Amino acid sequence: MAESDTEPRQTPDEIQAEINREQRRLAETLDELSVQARPANIARRQVAKAKERGTRIFDEARALVLGGGAVRVESHLVRPEEGSIVIKGDDKVVTTYQSRGQLPPEALILVAGVGTVIAVGVVAWAVRRKRK
Known part of the structure; x- marks a missing residue:
């Protein structure tokens, strides 16, 4: 057996530094989650979603009544980037519209x-x- 196989790969100081980095990263993640989970922030996101849906419905109704504009063809959810923090209901919807006569x-x-x-x-x- 070679002597390098029995030596530790990291020194105790390096291990402690890595532990400290991971603890800071975990603390930052928990801080982000606590900000996103605040009732006021949840309510703000829900109001924004309701406004967006209402605007979309209004636009479609206006297009239907006025006889022009566009109609929704298809909608689908977009997956968040890998590693991002997503709270339930924070999905992004992409909608395709088509012009109509x-x-x-x-x-x-x-x-x-x-x-x-x-x-x-x-x-x-x-x-x-x-x-x-």
Whole structure:
């Protein structure tokens, strides 16, 4: 057996330095997790997601009503980079849109009918409330 096989690969000081580095890295990771897990930060992310979804739904509805714009073709989740910290619900969604032509007349008639029903309902509700 060669003499180099029995010698330790790291000195005790090197081992201690490595332990200290790993402890600092773990402490930083725990700090990051505690920041992300704060209720205010969770609420902020959820509000941002709700706004994003609402904006997307609004844009699609506007495109449907106006008869132009684009429609969503497909959406999929994007995997986070390896080694990144992801809290449940922090996935990123990539959406593909496609330009489309005019709406068929049937769709426009349906939208006009729904709008009329809603308007009549609101007026009836307001008149009824005023009588009470």
